[in-house]
Amino acid sequence: MNRLKQILKERNLSHASLAEMLKITQETIQLWEKGKMEIPPAPLKDLAIILNCSIxxxxxxxxxxxxxxxxSFFAKSDINIIYHFGGIKFKLQGLQEKLDHPIDKQAAKSVYWYLQKPEDEPVHQFQWMDIETMNNYIIFVNLKALKICDLYTDAKEESPIFYHPEIYRVLTDWDILDEPNATVKDIAATFNVxxxxxxxxxxxEKELQAKYDNCDSWEEFSYLKVYWLDGTQTFHYLDEDLYSNLETLRNISGDPSIYPEAHQGTRFIQEYDEEGSTMFLNLEHIALIEVPAIKFWQIACALEPDLLNLRDISPYLPVKE
Known part of the structure; x- marks a missing residue:
């Protein structure tokens, strides 16, 4: 049974207001609430954005x-609400700019776990941290390269802009559009929105094209970005092999007991190409890696379909059919 009725009540949103937004009848909403009519994919995505929640x-x-x-917008409740916390800024060795990302309270808790005070009992020796941000990134940080981490709440300053996961989902798959100048009708039909x-x-999408000098913004959602200690940056297409390396890095940084010797010796991320060459990326020389989260979880769930049943591990999991 869907939770539409409860969510509308929590948001104090009337059938009349919602019907006007969706350009449908109030009777249709009532049928959805009672489970007598399935909510179609297009209005379901609209509902998620209007109600500011997940599908x-x-x-x-x-x-x-x-x-x-x-x-602060919510009354106290026994139900766990993962809300927008604020942002996180990284000042890293070799980089002039501060990298700034919006995060939720779950990511903020992770930061406190990774960045220990002098008197804390060590929880890991593998000097990497990973968090998931609200602007579609999984970020890996080399703690040895981290000079300052500024974790700030929304009350102090506004974090960078971010969109609903359903919007990032469409932008990630933008390349499936046949027309470079697709119309609104083309987009709606292709992505069922x-x-x-x-x-x-x-x-x-047009704003992103302008930002990246008319470069295909699809690359922004399919390539990971590596910030090196010498201040340079490189881009790498996220395929299954590279995903496998990053998933191992994520697992070890989150649970050092998986491979307690990981901090010993020099470790590399391996990147393969179709022409038969292998590129080794030295983790000791990397300051930070930005990985597009939707793409990451698309590959993860394609390789391990059972992950689709673990709906609470990430808001960027593919929608379960």
């Missing part, structure tokens, strides 16, 4: 609530 929460398969709002949402995504 999983609406259809009732997620135990956790997620929200782009800070925790409403024309209202398609128009919003088209606008975001």
């Amino acid at each position: 999983d929460e609406i259809i009732g398969v997620s135990k956790q609530k997620r929200s782009g709002y800070p925790g 409403s024309e209202t949402l398609a128009k919003v995504i088209q606008s975001i």
Whole structure:
């Protein structure tokens, strides 16, 4: 049974208001609430964005609530709500710029676990940290290269802009559009979204093209970005082999007991290409890695379909059919 009725009540949103937003009848909403009519994919995505939650929460398969709002917006509850915390800035050796990302409270808790005070009992010797951000990144940080980490709440300053995961989902698969100048109708039909949402995504895509000098913004959502200690940056296509290396790095940084000797010796990420060469990326010379989260979890779930049943591990998991 879906949770639409409960969520509308929590948001204090009337059937009339929602019907006007979705351009449907109030009767249709009532049928959805009662489970007498399945919510189609296009309005389901609109609902997730309007109600500021995940599709999983609406259809009732997620135990956790997620929200782009800070925790101060919510009354105290026994239900765990993963809300927008604020942002995190990294000042790294070799980099002039500070890297700034929006994060939720779950990522903030991870930062406190990784970055220990002098009196804390060591929890790991492998000097890498990984967190998932609200702007579609999994970030790996070399703690030996980290000079300053500024963890700030939304009350102090605004974090960088971020979008709903359903928008990032479309942008990640943008290359499947046949037309380079796709219309709103083309976008809506290809990605099974409403024309209202398609128009919003088209606008975001144009902004990204301008930002990256008309470069195919699809690359922004398919390539990981490596920041090196010498200040240079390189881009690497995220395929299954590179994913496997990063997943190992993620597992070890999150649970050092998996491979307690990981901190010993020099470790490399291996990248393969179709022409038969292998590139070894020395982790000791990397300051930070930005990995597109939607793409990461697409590959993860394609290789391990059972992950699709673990709906609370990430908001970027593919939508379960």
